[in-house]
Amino acid sequence: MFRTHTCGELRISHAGQTITLAGWVQRTRKMGGMTFVDIRDRYGITQLVFNQDTNTILWESANKLGREFVIQVSGEVAERSNKNANINTGDIELLVTVLTVLNESKTPPFTIEDNTDGGDDIRMKYRYLDLRRNAVRHNLELRHAMAFETRRYLDKMNFLEVETPVLIGSTPEGARDFVVPSRMNPGEFYALPQSPQLFKQLLMVSGFDRYFQIVKCFRDEDLRADRQPEFTQIDCEMSFVTQEDVLQIFEGMVKHLFKYVKNIDFVESFPRMTWADAMKYYGSDKPDIRFDMKFVELKEEVSGHNFVVFDSVPYVAGICATGCAGYTRKQIDTLTDFVKRPQVGAKGLVYIRCEADGTFKSSVDKFYSNDDLKIIADKCNAIPGDLILILAGEIRKTQKALNELRLEIGEALGLRDKNVFAPLWVIDFPLFEYDEETQRYYAMHHPFTSPMLEDLPLLETNKGEVRSNAYDMVVNGVELGGGSIRIHDSKLQNEMFKHLGFTPEKAEAQFGFLMSAFQYGAPPHGGLAFGLDRFVSLFAGLDSIRDCIAFPKNNSGRDVMMDAPSVIDQSQLDELNLIIDIKE
């Protein structure tokens, strides 16, 4: 070992001991005949002292050390006269008697500090240096701890981690697969799994009873800020369970992680909200319930006042922004611009200021008397000093816009504190989702999701109302995971395929293999999958998943550090029986 201690380990109790450290030069300060060097490793920083009077040659060597040189030093631990309360080793320093340069370093292209001077692009190109920064490394330490505690909890609960294959068959349904040409099977391709869904259900057929896996999944999609072509799931499945059992077990897992990783104890059960209520009160299937500000439906109250904007639409709803009556015209204009952005999509914004004297000032005074506005304000539970913001239009679109507005206001009011965590189960998801474009229903989750038995009669009459045994775990408006109880009965499954518009042939082609397996005694089963990247981001308080991934890819799916993907040798293409043909 090149060291007796780490750079984060020495305390006042070590004073007088002769020890050896190894690490990187964080910085060097020359103060007259004394040179102070901060040596850094994963565990911390220790101050080294070189004294010209004691050892001139050594002192001169110390003065030549550059940033990020790798050094080994020995000496005596001494109490510092000038203690630094900001670091764990701040009570001591090392009086160096031996200095060895283990490796030199070129000057890094950005500083290795929490607030680095490096921009995103350069940091990604030199990711191996970026990873030296505490801020980034802490995210990966957190990731390790979360994965480890997940395994510890699930192992204790009798789950078996089973590795499922990465080279699998391609399924044309759903998102785009990454494919892998097979050299040994010319003209054929493997696919990389978008999830181990098929395999985990097979493992239930195999009687594995409780399965999990922390596993890489792959999706060849155009990337957004929080998407990566490869991502990691905590994938789980259980047999002989109802929805309640699954929620209990995984609520336990989430609580375990909060407790052992974040030191936060959730004693009470997590709240549950139906999908219908989530849409009605928050306009989102992943409501951020750190703050209230529920939607108030106002169609009845606002109708019949000759305000055509409200009269002509099916849906009018508002939110009450506590204490915001003082918002200036300019602030309200900014909010109006916000809701009119194409991503939000509202046509305009109506406001009602609840003045201190009990009167109201609104953008629709022409149509509504003070008494009319009072009725609305009362319904919104608004009191003097509050600001009511109202949107109107087609129901889903307007709910979506009002959700965005609610989040924006919540952010502005400081109600979305990253250190406050508000978990929520969203349950009773619809089984089907109607697609306007193709004018047909699709499975909202996937075609194996079990419908709620009491809703089965609606299958023929009102597909859109059929609820499923599907659930999502939402924290702070982030969907951490979701799953469902699966259909284990072949007859019901075939009926579902019919309702999803699959011909028996198409169902057979795509899912025949799983359906065959189900004929050999499939147990009732269900499960869920968490997105580990998002889970870590949430715990780390990050806005993007990128910084909790050691070597992420950019929005074009490129690893700019190693410059991948890249062209391959013609001989490789030949072996794979492939010709590249780039269309213009």
Add this chain to the structure above:
Amino acid sequence: MFRTHTCGELRISHAGQTITLAGWVQRTRKMGGMTFVDIRDRYGITQLVFNQDTNTILWESANKLGREFVIQVSGEVAERSNKNANINTGDIELLVTVLTVLNESKTPPFTIEDNTDGGDDIRMKYRYLDLRRNAVRHNLELRHAMAFETRRYLDKMNFLEVETPVLIGSTPEGARDFVVPSRMNPGEFYALPQSPQLFKQLLMVSGFDRYFQIVKCFRDEDLRADRQPEFTQIDCEMSFVTQEDVLQIFEGMVKHLFKYVKNIDFVESFPRMTWADAMKYYGSDKPDIRFDMKFVELKEEVSGHNFVVFDSVPYVAGICATGCAGYTRKQIDTLTDFVKRPQVGAKGLVYIRCEADGTFKSSVDKFYSNDDLKIIADKCNAIPGDLILILAGEIRKTQKALNELRLEIGEALGLRDKNVFAPLWVIDFPLFEYDEETQRYYAMHHPFTSPMLEDLPLLETNKGEVRSNAYDMVVNGVELGGGSIRIHDSKLQNEMFKHLGFTPEKAEAQFGFLMSAFQYGAPPHGGLAFGLDRFVSLFAGLDSIRDCIAFPKNNSGRDVMMDAPSVIDQSQLDELNLIIDIKE
């Protein structure tokens, strides 16, 4: 939950309780008015009793149950009159009052028993049924336990598990990469990693200090019995360590696994053997030291007796098969045939029987007197009753053949008990390996392996003699893992490239990226990787890694269960800018 208990849980202490089980029908026995059904789940088997007199309708339902039906049963736990000591639940049975068929099953194509009637092919096609067999599931439970305990040990030792990317850049050196066409970067390909070697060394440059990962790796090689296109490694790397530190930490890991998974305590340090000794005494870099039977070099003793076979070759060596003097002519002929097989490659086999009366009988009596043979026997420490077997020829080839013969004899003598484990570090591997075909030296491990400093002068004069700081963990003749201390010094690395025949341009093209990283302060580092599949196979006593993998591929790289790889849609090929062109 569909059950109150599992099928492996009930004991005599539960007698009198009303409970519910769920599981699969293992078998049904009708004995007069009583029907006994064994219900099975992952945890065990419980006997169910249906009594015609108590409930005729229920009894009739029970009689209709087929093998592998999924059922739920409730009733009272009762003490068995006829106890079964072979199973944990053998003291009790369940007097069933409620029976629900949760799912029917077609008759499986083979029996779900430890000794199934299914052949390899049918078991692989229906792998989801094969996995129901205890024998197979136990292997995967073992695998889970080993992965979990590996993580528990390494976490305790301050290792961080860091996920490295699966979609990386292709490197033409070494084994063949699987590649993945990039849709977003037309004409370019990702590769799947053969190992995270590059990334773990970068993480050391990043100051991660102690890294590990249990990770899928990929190699597009023609497959052998113990190879799979995707396999799992326990990949590890440490900074500021010497070889001794690495050996200590990972010896600790192997001992931890033996202790917590196999309940075997290794108190003593594992023996270590230099590669040179391993070759000299066992003819293998992974000697099986469960038994002795070391090679004895006999060139000196056998020379000069006009036996041209021995006189004309550089190397003659024998092994002493204890107590085998009684081997018949036929047995020795079989051994001769064995060593002459092309895989073993010897030209012939010389034997010396050490008779009970102190005389010798050999196949070379014409050339050697009894006294001559006694000298040989004495050197072999042979005593009356032993059989000496001698091979001769070119040194490496003959050592290899004698190794095969030694293992064959060891097997025949029952010296290779699967329940006995003999771990061994093989150290001091040569740095270079000479390839006869291309007439040049290659890195035996990889080009980043650090040479032993005292051997550096030999670089110019005798490359083949240069030893490296490389090591393998061998148990029972199986190489479980290996690694090395890496070169962290750019100058030495460039010198190594030169000696490996890389032009600076070629070195830059292949490794430039890592070499650049090394210029920013690479710490001294080293590590190793274990093959998890082999490790589990060893613990499970399996001959092939296939049965410790949930969904393995066959020798053509095919998953016969899901029939992958397969052809993909033309639209997929178009999106990827690829044309398939199969040459005849």
